[in-house]
Amino acid sequence: MNCVLEGNAVKAFGKAIHSLSRIGDELCLDPMSKGLALRSVNSAHSAYACFLFSPMFFQKYNLGPEQGSETVQCKLLMKSILPLFRCLATVERCQIQINTPNDRVKIQFFCRHGITKTHDLCFEESEALQAAFASHLCPNVLKAPARVLGEMVMHFPVSQEEITLSVTPLRVSLRNYFEGGNDHMKIMYTEMSLHPDEFDYFQIGVESNITFCLKELRGLLSFAESHCLPVSVHFGAAGKPVCFSVEDMILEATVVLSTLIDSESPSQPAETLTVAPRTPTRCADVVPESPGEAATVPAGMELVASSQGSPIEDPALLLLLHHLSEPHYQERANSTPASSICSLLFRAKSPESGEGLPVLACCSDEEEAEEEDVMMMRSPTL
Amino acid sequence: MPLSTQSQGDAEQYVLVASLDNARNLSNILKAITFKDHAIFSATPNGLKVTVEDSKCLQANAFIQSEIFQEYTIKEDSVGFQVNLTVLLDCLNIFGGSTAPGVSTALRMCYKGYGYPLTLFLEEGGVVTVCKINTEEPEEPVDFEFCSTNVTNKVILQSESLKEAFSELDMTSEVLQITMSPSQPYFRLSTFGNSGNAHYDYPKDSDMMELFKCTKTQTNRYKMSLLKPSTKALALSCKVSVRTDSRGFLSLQYLVRNDDGQICFVEYYCCPDEEVAED
Numbered sequence: 136m137n138c139v140l141e142g143n144a145v146k147a148f149g150k151a152i153h154s155l156s157r158i159g160d161e162l163c164l165d166p167m168s169k170g171l172a173l174r175s176v177n178s179a180h181s182a183y184a185c186f187l188f189s190p191m192f193f194q195k196y197n198l199g200p201e202q203g204s205e206t207v208q209c210k211l212l213m214k215s216i217l218p219l220f221r222c223l224a225t226v227e228r229c230q231i232q233i234n235t236p237n238d239r240v241k242i243q244f245f246c247r248h249g250i251t252k253t254h255d256l257c258f259e260e261s262e263a264l265q266a267a268f269a270s271h272l273c274p275n276v277l278k279a280p281a282r283v284l285g286e287m288v289m290h291f292p293v294s295q296e297e298i299t300l301s302v303t304p305l306r307v308s309l310r311n312y313f314e315g316g317n318d319h320m321k322i323m324y325t326e327m328s329l330h331p332d333e334f335d336y337f338q339i340g341v342e343s344n345i346t347f348c349l350k351e352l353r354g355l356l357s358f359a360e361s362h363c364l365p366v367s368v369h370f371g372a373a374g375k376p377v378c379f380s381v382e383d384m385i386l387e388a389t390v391v392l393s394t395l396i397d398s399e400s401p402s403q404p405a406e407t408l409t410v411a412p413r414t415p416t417r418c419a420d421v422v423p424e425s426p427g428e429a430a431t432v433p434a435g436m437e438l439v440a441s442s443q444g445s446p447i448e449d450p451a452l453l454l455l456l457h458h459l460s461e462p463h464y465q466e467r468a469n470s471t472p473a474s475s476i477c478s479l480l481f482r483a484k485s486p487e488s489g490e491g492l493p494v495l496a497c498c499s500d501e502e503e504a505e506e507e508d509v510m511m512m513r514s515p516t517l
Numbered sequence: 518m519p520l521s522t523q524s525q526g527d528a529e530q531y532v533l534v535a536s537l538d539n540a541r542n543l544s545n546i547l548k549a550i551t552f553k554d555h556a557i558f559s560a561t562p563n564g565l566k567v568t569v570e571d572s573k574c575l576q577a578n579a580f581i582q583s584e585i586f587q588e589y590t591i592k593e594d595s596v597g598f599q600v601n602l603t604v605l606l607d608c609l610n611i612f613g614g615s616t617a618p619g620v621s622t623a624l625r626m627c628y629k630g631y632g633y634p635l636t637l638f639l640e641e642g643g644v645v646t647v648c649k650i651n652t653e654e655p656e657e658p659v660d661f662e663f664c665s666t667n668v669t670n671k672v673i674l675q676s677e678s679l680k681e682a683f684s685e686l687d688m689t690s691e692v693l694q695i696t697m698s699p700s701q702p703y704f705r706l707s708t709f710g711n712s713g714n715a716h717y718d719y720p721k722d723s724d725m726m727e728l729f730k731c732t733k734t735q736t737n738r739y740k741m742s743l744l745k746p747s748t749k750a751l752a753l754s755c756k757v758s759v760r761t762d763s764r765g766f767l768s769l770q771y772l773v774r775n776d777d778g779q780i781c782f783v784e785y786y787c788c789p790d791e792e793v794a795e796d
Contacts, residue, residue: 215712222681239713249723250678252685256713 136166136233139195145229145244149220150361151186151388154354156213158184158390164240165208165263166198166233175213176264181393182351183266192385194228199235209233209240209258219244219254233258266391268378273369274340275302281359281366281381283333288356290325291349297395300370300377301344305331312346312395335365343372346395355379355390370394533560533596533628536588540624540639542775543581544609547602549753549773549783550577552746556602557655558635560628561595568658569602574788575743576659577750585779588625596628598652600635608648612641621776628652661786667762670697670735672704673728674719676754676771682706682717683748686741690715692790693741697761698734704759708741727756737765738790750783765789 140148151173155162159175159182166172170189176182190196219242228245238260244252287309291298297312310326331337359366359381370377374396380389537543550556550569557568564582583589612622625638634649686693690708697704704719704726721729747769751757754771761767769785 212712218685222685225681248678248725249720250682250725251716251718251720252682253716253718254713255715 136171136199136231137195137197138166138171138193138231140192140229140231141194142227144192144194145220145226146223147192147362147386148188148229149223150358151188151386152213152217152220154358154388155184155186156217157354158182158351160213162211162213162216163208163261163264164211164231164233164258168198171196174264177351182348182390183264183392184351184355184388184390185265186386186388188386189384199233208261208263210261211240211256211258215256216242225250235260266376268369268376268391270369270378270380273371273375273378274338275343275368275370276336276338277302277307277334277368278336278365279334281356281362281364283329284366285356285360287327287329288349288353290327295349297346298349299344299346300368302339303342304339307331307334307337336367341372343370345370345373345375345377347377347392351392352379352390355381355388358388530629531590531627532592532630534588534590534625535560535565535586536623536625537585538587538623539621539776540609541621542585542777542779542781543624543626544606545753545775546579546581546773546781546783547606547609549750549771550579550746551602551606551749552577554601554603555599555653556605557597557599557658559595559597559655559658560591562591564589567602570656570659571743571746573659574740575746576661576786577746578784580782580784582781585775585781596630597655598628598631598635599655600650600652604650605635605637608637608639608646608650611639611646611648612644661766661768661788663760663762663766663768663786667764668760668768669733669763670731671728671758671760672697672719672726672731673756673758674704675725675727676751676757678719678723678725679757680751683751685715687712687715688741688745690741692738693744694736694738695759695761695767696734696736697731697759699731700734703729703731728758735761735765737761737767739767739787740790743787744785747785750785754783 152162155173155175159177161175163174164171165174170187170192173186173188175184223244225246225248226244227247230241230243230245232241232243234241238258240256240258242254242256246252288298291309291311295311299310299312301308301310306328307330308326308328311322311324313322356366356379362381362383364381364383367380368377369380373394376391376393378389378391380387382388547556547567550567553569553571555569557570559566559568562583564580564585567579567581568576570576609622609624620641622639622641627636627638629636632652634651637646637648637650639646639648686706687708687710689710689712692709694707694709695705696702696707702716702718703721706717708715719726721731750769750771750773753773755774756772758770759767760770766789767785767787769787771783771785773781773783775781
C-alpha cells in the first residue's frame with residue numbers, strides 16, 4: 136500500500152494514533168479498498184477502537200497488487216509509531232508505504248525547508264481483528280456534539296477509571312464508579328445529568344446503567360472535539376458492549392467498550408451476582424440468537440424522538456459490521472463469580488484461525504470477588 | 518557595583534579577576550557542557566575557555582571572550598585550574614536563579630594562583646555571598662588534532678532545524694550516523710533503533726542550510742551516549758557548524774547568544790565509533 140497525506144490530514148492521522156494509544160500497546164494498519172483502518176485492542180480484549188480513513192482522506196491512496204481480498208494487516212508497536220506523530224508543526228506532507236516482502240512500513244515526512252524525515256519500521260503480519268457489533272440492534276442510541284460529552288467527562292479526574300452512564304427516558308446521567316464498599320469516606324462522588332433536549336438524537340428503549348472504562352474513551356472524545364464531530368453512543372443493558380462512534384465524509388472512528396454486568400437490572404432476578412464461567416451469559420450475547428429479541432421494547436418504555444425533530448435514523452451501521460449471520464461470541468475462559476469486565480472476543484478475518492482468541496489478562500478484581508459488596512447502580516424506578 | 522569596592526590591596530594578589538553584571542552569561546553557557554563533574558579552566562588574555570571531557574572520546578569547550586566580561590584582568594599569559602563544575606554552577610545560582618527581568622546576580626570571580634581556591638563574590642539585591650571552591654591541578658585536555666586544513670566536509674545549519682531532529686532521535690539506537698556528501702542525500706542523520714531505522718535529510722539548498730561545503734562522501738557513526746549532551750548546547754544556540762575531517766572526527770560548533778545578545782561559542786569534538794563502509 137502506498138498513500139500520501141497532506142498537512143492537515145497528517146495532523147488528524149496523528150491525533151487518531153494518539154487516541155488509539157489510549158486503548159492498546161499495538162497498532163494495526165489494515166489497508167483495504169474502502170480505506171485505511173487503524174485499529175487497537177487492549178490486552179484484556181475489553182476495549183477496541185478503529186479509525187477508518189476513506190481513500191478521499193488521502194491525496195493519493197493505492198493498494199498494491201498483493202492486496203486483494205486477503206489484505207495484509209501490519210501490527211506495529213504503539214511506542215514505535217506514536218513518537219513519530221508528535222511534532223507535526225513543520226510537516227507538509229506524509230507518505231506511508233507498506234512493503235510486504237521485507238516487513239517494513241516506511242513513513243516519510245516532507246517538512247518545511249526541504250527537510251525530509253524517513254522512518255523504516257518493522258511490522259508483524261497479523262490477522263485482522265474486528266469487533267462485530269450490531270449497533271442497529273441496540274435499544275438505546277444517543278447522539279450529541281462532542282463538546283457536550285467532553286464537558287461531562289471533564290468533571291471526572293483523569294485518574295478515574297470507570298464511570299456509569301444511566302439513562303431513563305427523562306434523564307441521562309454520568310457518575311463515577313467505585314468497586315468495594317470500604318472506602319466510602321475517601322471517595323468524592325461526582326454525578327451530572329443532562330436533559331434529553333441536549334442531545335441531537337435520543338432514543339431510550341431500555342432503561343439502563345452501564346459502567347465502562349472512561350480512560351479508554353477519552354482519546355475518541357478529544358479527537359471528536361478537535362474535529363467538531365457529533366458522537367453517537369449505541370448501547371443496551373448492562374453487560375452488553377457500548378459503542379461510541381464519530382463519522383464524517385472521509386473518516387469514521389469507533390470505540391467499543393465492554394460494560395460491567397449488572398446483577399440488579401430489572402430483567403434479571405435480584406440475587407447475588409454470579410457468572411456462569413462456561414455457559415454464555417448475557418454479556419456475551421451481543422447479537423442475540425433470535426434476531427428480533429433485542430429490538431423488543433419492554434413494556435413501559437418508550438422511544439423518545441429527538442426534540443430537535445431529527446428523523447429516527449437507522450443507527451449508522453458501523454464499518455465493523457461483518458458476519459451478522461454468525462451471532463455467537465465465546466465467553467472469556469476465566470470469568471469469575473463476581474462482577475467482571477466482559478471481554479469481547481474478536482472474529483479473525485481469516486477463516487483458518489481458531490474459534491477464539493485467548494484473553495491474556497484476567498480481571499484484576501478476582502481476589503475480592505467473594506466479599507465484594509458489589510456497588511451496583513440503583514435500579515432505575517419506572 | 519558593590520563588588521568592585523574591594524581594596525586595591527586585595528586586587529594585587531589575584532592573577533585572574535573576571536566580573537560579570539549578570540552571572541547567567543557564564544552559568545548558562547557552562548550548563549551546555551556539564552556532562553561530567555570536572556572542568557578544566559584555561560584563561561588567557563583573550564578570554565576564558567572551559568573544557569569538559571568524557572573518556573578521551575568526547576570533548577566540549579565553552580569560550581567566553583574577555584569582551585563579554587565587565588572586568589577582565591589577567592596577570593599571566595595563561596592561568597589554568599580544575600574545579601568541580603557542578604559545585605561552581607550551584608554557587609553561580611546560589612540566589613535561586615530567578616529569571617525576573619531586572620534581577621540578576623552579579624559575579625566577581627577571583628583566582629590567586631596555583632594552590633589557591635577559586636573565589637566567587639556573588640551579589641543580588643544588596644546581599645553578598647562569598648564562595649571558595651577548591652581547585653585541582655588541571656589535566657591536559659586531549660588534543661583532537663582537528664585542524665581546518667584537514668576538514669573534508671562542512672555545513673552550517675540554523676539550529677532550529679536540528680533541534681527538532683535531535684529531540685526526536687531514537688534513543689534506542691546506540692549510534693548516530695552522520696552522512697555528508699556533495700550529492701544526495703547531502704546531509705543525513707540516521708539512527709538504528711529497536712523498532713527500525715530513521716533518517717533525517719537536509720538538502721544543500723534548504724533555507725536552513727547557511728553553508729554547504731562537502732568535498733567527499735563520508736559516513737561516520739558516533740556513540741549516541743557521547744553526543745547526547747551536545748543537545749544542551751544545541752538548545753542554546755542559533756547556528757551550528759558540523760565538520761568532519763579525513764579521519765571521521767566530528768566537530769560541532771555552536772553559536773550561542775547570551776542574555777545581552779553577545780556571542781559565545783561552544784564546541785564539541787567526538788571520535789567516530791568505527792570505520793563504516795558506504796551503506
